[in-house]
Each structure stands twice: as structure tokens, then as C-alpha cells.
Amino acid sequence: MLEWKRNATGGEQEVAGRPVEEAVGDRKRAAGNRVGPDPELVERPRRRTFTAGYKLEVLREAEACTKPGEVGALLRREGLYTSHLSAWRKQRDEGALKALAKPRGRPKPDPRDGQIERLRRRAERAEAELATARKVIEVQGNVSALLEELLQAGGATRQGGSSER
DSSP, X not given: OOOEEEOTTSOOEEETTEEEOOOTTOOSSHHHHOOOOXXXXXXXXXXXXXXXXXXXXXXXXXXXXXXXXXXXXXXXHHTOOHHHHHHHHHHHHHTHHHHHHSOOSSOOOOHHHHXXXXXHHHHHHHHHHHHHHHHHHHXXXXXXXXXXXXXXXXXXXXXXXXXXX
């Protein structure tokens, strides 16, 4: 016969003289014997979500079951309820699962668009370099023309200056 006892402090439980561990979230003894929720535990559990592929797979397995109890075993194995099956059948019949099977988010960009963008930037850089090169050539032409005029003017004064002496 099992006997449940509390020791004098109201702490650990004992069964047949051996201490028994308490549940993970049990904080009765902590903080002055206040009873309340464990702050380390999540207050609201997250709702489970299932992919369209998983739903269709489970429905196929459930419809393949022929012997009594096979559907129940499938549901226990997967951790599901019969309401899941009925809701998923309804979704499948309405065509909702086909829409859910499509990938979410933006469609993948066409790789050609990236290549076009790279080539456009490359062409813009080449045009900018070409414009810079044209300006440099124009400035060099102007400098060359000025130097030529200075040389001609300097040569004329030298020739004219040496004849006067």
C-alpha cells in the first residue's frame, strides 16, 4: 500500500519512505509559499500549423485505411483529431489546399533581369568614362593649340628681337 506523506515543513512528498520529485512547473514552496504560474513557462502555447502537403498526405493515408481502428491509430501517431481530417477534407474539396501549396512571398526574379541590370550599369560607367575621355582630349587639344601659339609668338619675338640688336 502506498502512503503519501508531507514532511513537517510542507515540502517534499514521500511514497513508502522515499522522496518524490515534484512537477517541473510546481513553485508552491518558492517565494513564501505563493501559488502561481511558473514564470519560465510560456503563457500561451503556439497554435500548430500544417503545410498543405502534410494535410494531403495525411488525408491520403486516412482514406487508404480499410480496417477498423486504422484511422484512430493514424491520428494517434500524428497527434491529430478527427476534426482535423474533416476540416482538411472540406479545404481539399473547396480547392484551398491547391492555393496553399503555392510558394508564399514574392515570385523569384528572372535571372535575365539581374543580367540586364548589370549590363545597364556597365554601359553607364563606360559612357561616363567616355565623356571624361572626350573632355580630356578636348583640353589636351586646347593646351596643344595654346602651346603652338605661344611657340609661334615666342619664335617671332626672338627672330624680331635678334634682328634689332
